[in-house]
Structures are given as C-alpha cells and as structure tokens.
C-alpha cells in the first residue's frame with residue numbers, strides 16, 4: 526500500500542482488544558474495539574459503571590492498556606510516547622475546575638502550547654485563536670474562578686484546542702449547563718474542525734452532534750450504529766439502561782437537524 530493510502534485509512538483513534546483491571550483487581554474493560562476516523566463526531570453511550578471513563582483515561586495514557594492496544598493517528602499510547610499522545614488527544618473533563626488552575630484565562634489557555642515550546646507572538650496568536658473558537662476572547666484577562674460554570678467549560682475546551690489536538694474527547698460536555706449554555710456549546714462544537722469523541726448520558730445531545738454512537742456496557746462495545754438508529758431501537762436501549770427524555774422522538778428530532 527502507498528504511504529498516502531495508509532494515512533487516509535489510519536483511524537485517528539484505534540482501540541483494539543483493550544482490557545484493563547484496576548489495582549484492586551476490578552476488571553473494568555474486557556476487550557474494547559473502537560475506531561474513530563478523521564472528521565467524525567462519535568458519541569460514547571452506556572450506563573453508569575460501563576467503563577466509559579476508564580476507556581477515556583486510556584486515550585491519553587493516564588491508564589495504560591493491560592491487554593490490547595490504543596493508537597492515535599498510528600502512534601501507540603505508551604509511556605515513551607506520552608508527550609506527543611497528550612498533544613494529540615485533548616480531553617475535556619466533566620469538571621472544568623480540574624483543568625483550570627492559573628490566575629487568568631489567558632495563562633490557562635497558554636499553558637499547554639507554552640509547554641510545547643511556543644513563545645511570544647505565536648503563543649499569543651494561538652491563545653486568541655483558541656478563545657475565539659469558544660467565543661471567550663473578551664474574558665482572556667479574567668480569573669477563571671470569576672466565570673460562570675458554562676464559561677469555565679468553554680475555557681476548558683479552549684485549553685485543549687490550543688494544543689491543536691487530533692481528537693477532542695469530551696466527558697459529559699452538557700452536564701450542569703442551563704439550556705441556553707447547552708445549546709451555545711453545541712453550536713461551538715458543531716463548528717469546530719476537529720474529530721470528536723463525546724461521552725454523554727444526554728442522548729438528545731448525542732443525536733444533535735454525533736452521527737454515530739457506540740454503546741459500552743460491561744466493559745465491552747455492546748452495539749454501535751447511526752445515533753438515530755441506536756436511539757430508536759427500544760430493545761437495545763432497554764438492554765443497556767438507556768432512556769430518552771419523556772416524549773423525545775429521535776426520528777422526528779433527527780429530521781429537524
């Protein structure tokens with residue numbers, strides 16, 4: 526195969542046979558296969574305790590595979606590759622306060638690219654660009670703890686975008702947002718030119734943003750398909766403890782997208 530062809534077909538995220546047990550012996554993943562291709566937005570669904578967070582923590586090497594493998598654009602997630610992997614995989618955790626710790630928004634967004642060696646005007650431009658992508662440029666000089674929760678989540682997204690990640694991984698991006706902030710974040714995410722894996726219990730959000738959904742349950746991929754097909758399969762939904770909001774019709778909602 527030619528090099529060009531190989532790069533076209535290499536998934537951004539390639540998880541194969543991933544198994545993992547915590548130090549206390551609890552096995553959380555039993556052989557997960559997951560592939561995400563460039564430009565896709567994929568939702569990772571599943572009940573509490575399914576293994577979603579455990580899987581996400583493998584994507585940037587916070588956990589290392591017990592068995593199987595994880596690769597990001599062809600680069601295996603190993604201790605030796607950790608710095609480049611953490612540039613390639615931007616994880617936005619559920620609580621923005623886990624990733625905002627500097628005195629100003631600007632310093633928080635600059636932290637990652639500065640670590641990669643960016644300085645001066647190039648660093649300033651990168652920070653401005655990342656804040657613009659989430660509509661937060663005018664907050665650059667504010668302390669993060671003076672911002673609303675929704676604004677802090679947007680800044681957390683910017684800290685990751687400033688690294689030019691190959692894949693943006695979002696853990697429950699709509700949690701604790703009021704309806705307007707939830708919609709604004711959806712608009713921002715839809716406009717980004719980046720591959721996305723989104724862990725969510727907010728099924729309408731998954732439908733709105735992700736063409737494809739993967740259900741993780743019991744530490745394995747239990748099903749995957751077009752989000753509208755997954756959400757309208759009542760037997761599948763029941764089997765994996767997934768419930769739509771009362772009265773929500775995924776087929777009708779998909780028709781309006």
Ligand SMILES: Nc1ncnc2c1ncn2[C@@H]1O[C@H](COP(=O)(O)OP(=O)(O)OP(=O)(O)O)[C@@H](O)[C@H]1O
Pocket residue numbers: 547548549551552553571572573574575576577578579580
């Ligand atoms: N540090 C840990 N030590 C031992 N077991 C753990 C640890 N963290 C998670 N687990 C267990 O691993 C399993 C998967 O947990 P995980 O947090 O990955 O699920 P999840 O799908 O993210 O759940 P939720 O939707 O509630 O966030 C659960 O049974 C959980 O109790």
